[in-house]
Every structure is written in C-alpha cells, then in structure tokens.
Amino acid sequence: MKAEEFDAKFKNGEDITEFIHLSNAHRPRYEQKRINIDFPIWMIEALEHEVKRLGVTSDSMIKLWLAERLEKQLLLSKRKQ
Template identity: 60%
Template sequence: MKAEEFDDMFDRGEDVTSTLDLSKVHRPGEEQRRVNVDFPDWMIASLDREARRLGVTRQSIIKVWIAERLEHGRHAA
C-alpha cells in the first residue's frame, strides 16, 4: 500500500491497523534495558513490605518510585 492510500484511509476514519505490522511497534525511548542494583537487606525487606501493602511487585515499586523522583527532578530544574 502506498503512503497516500494509507493517509486517505486514515483521513476517512477507516481502521488502518490491519495494514500495520504491530509486532514491530515500539515507543521511542521506552525500550527496556536490564540493570543490576545491589541493595542492603533492610532496604529489600522494606521494599517488599511496601510492595505487598500496595499489591505490586518489588520491581514495580522500584520503577514507580524512581520515575516519580526523576519526574520531580525534571520539574525542579
């Protein structure tokens, strides 16, 4: 399909998702990378307690807290 045909379909409000290969879709800057961080035992225990209280995983709470801190830092600068 040519780009012009795609644009026309989109402009008419037609569903264009069937023309896309969604298996290769990604958000720029949102790719995942693995990092290893060492925490003391007391910190892991505290993280686990808070994660259980909130009903999320340890990894999720770490991600959320770091994201919140980074976002706060971005607005403070």
C-alpha cells in the same frame, strides 16, 4: 501505501490496523534494558513490606518510585532554565 495516505486514514478515523505490523512495533525510549543494583538489606525489607501491602511486584514499585522522582527532577530542571 504512502505516509500521507496512512495519516489521512488515521485522521479520518478509519481502521488502519491492517496496515500496522504489531510484531515490529515498539515505543521509542521505552525499550527495556536490564541493570543490576545492590540495595542495603533495610531497603529490601522496606520494599518487600510495601509491595506486599499494595499487592504489586518489586519491579513495578521500583519503576514507579524512580519514574516519579525523575519526573520531579525534570520539572525542577525545566523551571531553572
């Protein structure tokens, strides 16, 4: 199937799932890459307290906080341009 035909089916609200190979799907710029970070003990203790309070994982909390900070910095950078 050509891309134009696929796009037309999608725009018309047709079911296109049979044409998608989800095993090959990925979200550009959202691939995972593992890094190691050393934190001071006081940060780990504060993080553990917060994740226990919220009932989430340390990974998700760190990602959320980092994403919020990066989004804020990106907005500030765009305003300065």
